[in-house]
Amino acid sequence: MSLSLPPLKALKVFEAAARTRSLTIAAHELHITHSAVSQQIKLLEEHFGQPLFIRLPRGVEATEAAQAFYTEVRAALDRIAMAAEQLTLTGKNRIVRLITAPSVAMRWLIPRLSQFQIDNPRIEVRVTTTVSEHFEDLKDPFDVVLWRSPLERSGFECVRFLDDVSAPLASPHYLELHPINKPADLLQASLIHLSVRADAWQQWLIKAGVPVKKKLPGTSYEHFFLSLQAASTDLGVAMGSLALVDDDLSHGRLRQLFPEVVLHGQGFHMLHRTGETNGNALKTFITWLMQMGAASAYDPGKIYSADSMT
Template identity: 45%
Template sequence: MRKLPPLHALKAFEATARHASVTRAAAELGVSHSAVSQQIKSLEEHFGQTLFARHGRRVEPTDSARALLEEVRAAFDRIAIASEQFTSQKGSGVITINATPSFAMRWLIPRSSSFQRSNPTISVVVETSASDGIDHLTKGYDFIFRRAPMQSTDHRCQKIIDDLSTAILSPTLAGTLSLGDPHGLMRGILLHMKSRPDAWKRWFEVCDVRLAETPPGPYYEHFFLSLQAAINGLGVAIGPLCLVEDDLASDRLVAPFREFLLPGPGFHVLYPTTTMRSKHHRAFLDALLSEAEKSNNARPL
């Protein structure tokens, strides 16, 4: 059993600290001044130390109580968010998703916006996992997105979008490298991803440039980090065209050799077969498949 202090007393403590006033805290909580004072006293007795210092009519948490206050506020915030999400399920729906950070940031969330605007009562909750694997997931999701096919009992997996990678860099950096052919990229700094350390070597092979070993350059934990470095002119990144569509369209990045494409396994979605019984879930997947078709058909040349 958890050993918790009195929750009403914690509410009084947090409200008093926020208002720097017992009177205002009492008004917010709808109780008397003396009730709040008594709750704070009971909390001080529980912890065996003073929680507030008085400065005239103002009260302020002691230095040691500030650490407690920060954690109490964070806990109340989490409870409030959980309550709101639980309440929002009534009469509406929740779609739970797990994806890798780069795919979530660079494609999934932006391409979900039109569905969310059309279905404001549906909550789309996106969580991320750093690993491409799914065995470590401890709870079920309506949709799981990964850069490879997946298998799970009573689930269906389907490819959602093409995975074709090429070299990308800022226009400013491109102008300094005098790029006549792919080999010229090695005059710049090549940015690598730890999850795909051989990507550059394999891409150069597509360009018919044979390298004895992987070219040097810094390694990043996630694609979106190497991408940001490329946007800021720190080097040349390699990544899927589908994740940089907006950057290419806005000229934040250029792909000087986009005719040379390193094919990958494709981005896939895995979902329980029962998920498609829900019209909201069917509509969500259909919306993403429509966005993916646009991306595949509008691949820059």
Template identity: 45%
Template structure:
């Protein structure tokens, strides 16, 4: 038996977290504010964890709940798509995409509506994974990773540049001003296990030796957590510009230094070499075009 929470509780949590309001979630779901609150409490009891924390007069998802939200939203989307396929079994085509969770949440999902508008009968099914594609056991049509990939019968194609530089919340920058790269040697730094060498690469690009580099700072399991911590003013993170561009444009994050910028291999998409699946190539071509359209230069 799968340990599944009640569907109504999941729907209430997903709507409240996505819309940022219990009242707006109640309007969308056609229930009362109290019903949404009770459903969220039921889910919190089921999970044994708080899903929201106070902020101002409202409540926002906790860091763990934000990650859970991405999975729940994707699961509800898949459930809805599966239901549609049962109603019209021959009309929906599926592209299974293996993708890293942070890139899915911060870059791909915010842009997927454009693809869905252009291709309304194609379902993009996202399956998050950090495993190397040559070892993946799950079936997939397309894989997206932050490096070139190698798998027999597939082609790896670069589609998005990945420049990186330090970012922080404006409030932290006011308390801890940074005018030169050396200022960051004494600043609170945020690290992640999924990008363990980010600060090392940046400081080396800034001309510092390994012996000069700071060894402290908060460490998070996932890069998404490090970026969320930066947004909350907990420290400076090395921001991959494709993933923080919206936050920089909105002023939620600031890049205090224009450089140096270090660039990784960039994001690549892996797809079948024979190109026999037209639906897969529709998605790949859109992905490449979207990557070329995105401006990854710092603001």
């Protein structure tokens, strides 16, 4: 018995409206009129015999049932897009599409990619970055997402591949000008905060046994790579993930303060597509990522002393 499919054109409109929560934005994204979006949504609602959206003063919100349907529709559309691209690329280089934060791309992934491309010349890795903290905001089709927390999505598997251990970081020159001999001395230092990890300093100081107030002074930056640049240019002490600053530590551009006290995060996770959509190319890339993550595992005995820095 053949399955009864809803109007396929309307599904794409439904996906855009549910994701953006706006008929107007969906119309702009799909290059059609607001009226055309409304007509396609009405067509789907008639097909299912129930409303799919709740009209709000500003925008729309999918009903509970429609939200569950949206999750499956989006995954299906992604699979169709990937299958179409792979059909187009038959006999050509295989493509693996990856999305991650700029800091992870610049500080960890890209420096390692050159060797992967040398070893796998027929696999093209396309890296896209996002500054959003919300996984739901990602709309581009992807095979792999690297994220600082576990993720869930139909048709994908999530695995932890890289340790996320944070510690205070400062430039040697800053420490010469502002000696820090014990954790409490940090209360007098220029602390560099990361807006999306606003409580990191408070957590670390408490773990180090330093009583702190609810509000710590200092300068706040929106992105990790900006806070890292500030620390590298002698503006203060930043709190950063050691996996993303290994090169800076080994070459002496930054120093890790009080290595015996660190913050352990959930770890960086890899959400990857399952099935045979990308065949051996995706499997090869996933295996490589896991190997690179293991090679970057946190080692509490690895301390960069002043004598070892060059």
